[in-house]
Amino acid sequence: MTKVLLLVEPKTEQLQQLKSEFPTATFTTDPADCRDAEIILGWKADLAATILKNEQLQWIQAKSAGVDYFPLRQLEGLGITLTNASGLHSRYIAETVSAYLLIENRGLRPVIKEPGQWIEPAVLETASQRVIIFGTGHIGQEIARYCRFFGMHVTGINRHGSDDHLSALFDDVITMQQFAAEDELLVTDYVINILPGTGATTHFFDEKHLQKFTSGYTFINVGRGTTVVTSDLQKMLATGYLRSAYLDVFEQEPLPASSALWRSPQVIATPHISGLMQHFRVALYPLFVDNLRRYFAGTHLRNVVDYQKEY
Amino acid sequence: MTKVLLLVEPKTEQLQQLKSEFPTATFTTDPADCRDAEIILGWKADLAATILKNEQLQWIQAKSAGVDYFPLRQLEGLGITLTNASGLHSRYIAETVSAYLLIENRGLRPVIKEPGQWIEPAVLETASQRVIIFGTGHIGQEIARYCRFFGMHVTGINRHGSDDHLSALFDDVITMQQFAAEDELLVTDYVINILPGTGATTHFFDEKHLQKFTSGYTFINVGRGTTVVTSDLQKMLATGYLRSAYLDVFEQEPLPASSALWRSPQVIATPHISGLMQHFRVALYPLFVDNLRRYFAGTHLRNVVDYQKEY
Incomplete structure (x- = not known):
């Protein structure tokens, strides 16, 4: 038996x-x-x-x-x-990421971070935006499907580049090597990280890599917290290079109740629930x-x- | 001239x-x-x-x-x-409604209403849900398009019933008369109100009409605040007949900072911005x-x- x-x-x-x-x-x-x-x-x-x-x-x-x-x-x-x-979790993660994108674009972040104000928040034109997704597996593909329904231009970044399957799902696919070698800033409104937590991805999103995109973008992390240097991320939020961040995973989990990330007006922090x-x-x-x-x-x-x- | x-x-x-x-x-x-x-x-x-x-x-x-x-x-x-x-505003209103739906289904409401807690919130299966939309004009049609992309079953309610155009966009269309005459509770997860503010729609959503749906649903109002009896809505949130409410319009606008609606854990209130x-x-x-x-x-x-x- x-x-x-x-x-x-x-x-x-x-x-x-x-x-x-x-x-x-x-x-x-x-x-x-x-x-x-x-x-x-x-x-x-x-x-x-x-x-x-x-x-x-x-x-x-x-x-x-x-x-x-x-x-x-x-x-x-x-x-x-x-x-x-x-x-199994792809669709749910894509829904969570979509919630983040639409909260940001519809001006809901300042409204829900500080309820009670009758304000006219800044809104953004979803259908004219660009998204870069790190990771083109099941989850990245499903996020791409949602983003393209919203009218966004979607670039995927992975190890091996494009193939027939991916070229139907993404507008562009580039390799991590091409990304690393790129001299010009990549134009984007969103960077979505779904990289797994591995030796190769630890602290990948440091100041240097976060600055490889045009300023004013929003960073979304539904991969692993270990892929980000949190202090660098916070520094770039403070300078305004990053417009905002939607973080579901953290270097330290549970994220302590005392963390400034919970309270920052630029951040929506969620307790590792994107794929629930x-x-x-x-x-x-x-x-x-x-x-x-x-x-x-x-x-x-x-x-x-x-x-x-x-x- | x-x-x-x-x-x-x-x-x-x-x-x-x-x-x-x-x-x-x-x-x-x-x-x-x-x-x-x-x-x-x-x-x-x-x-x-x-x-x-x-x-x-x-x-x-x-x-x-x-x-x-x-x-x-x-x-x-x-x-x-x-x-x-x-x-002009249809797409933006559909994006705002989509943000509300996904906030609710992905368990983000308790997380963003009370940040700092590392909790496992209740999540809901979007693709198995039903939505009833009051209004099947430009805005209702665009909301239906988004909801159906998310895999939801969409019923429209209007004055004149279905036609070839609407039957392609909605799963069902019923008239206001059929709704009023219906004896059985309508099974739904969401009721979305986009009715205009007119003499005929004033205080349409009172206790009687809000109870024509199965209990535990979420009410979304991106139409006009005058179509709702706010005190009835609040009573039904308190009893739990309504699971939650996403309100962009109010009987009194601006909604006073002192209103309990801003602070209720069951409510996301936004300052009339759905079509911005x-x-x-x-x-x-x-x-x-x-x-x-x-x-x-x-x-x-x-x-x-x-x-x-x-x-």
Whole structure:
């Protein structure tokens, strides 16, 4: 019997479905079973030490797209396969980013930051704006779809450049190398960061990189807080080089209640909720069940994390 | 010479264009000319008495879609034609409504009403939601286009019911009469009000009408504040029958800083900005110039207000 530990609690009918479809497996929700489960759905930081001693463990299915909270080097060393939940959250993140864009363009930021004033705020013409998105995977593609519906011009930045698929979804795609080599300022109204938290992206958005765009733009971070030098970001908000920032992720999480970011009139800070889903288990289980079928059939799993790229 | 008074200040190049295209007219921006101008672009409440004594006046082009701030009965009695600016603001109002919808669905309301808390707010599944829009004109159609892009099911309510054009833009269209006669609660997640302020719509949204929908919905008002009984709305927020409200217009404007609506955690109040445009004159003048051409050619003007309907 293959022991499968479910650290994301299944609904009753989901558990029944698992049991009837995979009769050669036993399903458990007892965290103590992390000692000898062959497959684990989800992760708990306080079980890490025990999990890393589990010699039966073959595969972990993460419930998130980002996997920066896993001990990647150790899992790689132990030969454990890690799969992520990339794709599930894309639509929700695109909706959150759209909320940010429209709050800014419709002049709602000063109104909701300081309610009670009958003012005529500055508004912006969405359909004439440019957006640059760092990351062209599932999430970047979905954000691009929303931005183009709003009439915006969308540039994607990734490692490998464009292809037929991406060229249909973005107005332009450039590589990180081209971005780094660019001498002229990139003209944009928004920079949207969805880069994963990896060794290569740590503190990527420092003063130098934040100044590679024309001044007066808005920075949106729904990737990882570690990709930004927060003090540089705050400095550039203070000088006005940055018009505003919408931040869902932070170098330190939870963001302390005392942080000036919560109170700045230029900033909307949100508590790492951009990809939150109302029916998370409904969406996660089909991905997990599909991967379980593949596991037992001995075929390739979907969404396998590349330990070199760290995503 | 036909005297044309411009109460919406033209840009230099707009004034030059008017003068060269209409050599038989004189263009003025001096409010004193409201005494004898034949045509007026815009309106100022403090000039009303003088304007109503102007026997030369033939036509007023309003700069807004709603015309409830004009003395309609008197203008009708004097035989003056009034045209509105319906259509110009539709996209902006649809963007503002989209901001409201996505703020609500992505759980941003509690976060931005009380910043500093690291919470996991309730989120809602946009693509499974229903929206009912009161009004199926330019603005209602544009809101419907955005809502359907978001995957929502959209019902329109108007005076005359559906036609080929509307049936392509809305999932359903019902008449105000059908709405009034309906015994069962209408299932919905959002009610969006864009009704104009007229005798027929005054206090339409009272307790009785607000209770014709299933409980737990969100009310959005980007029409006119006079269409709502604010105390009834507040009562229904307090009981939880209404989940929340996004209000851009109010019975009393400006909404006093002391109003509880600014501070309620269930309400996002904004200062009548849903249709605000960055380049307002750029958009308004082409409509006005087109109507001027029609005026001098003696053909029908666009957007003529029906004094019976009051819009």
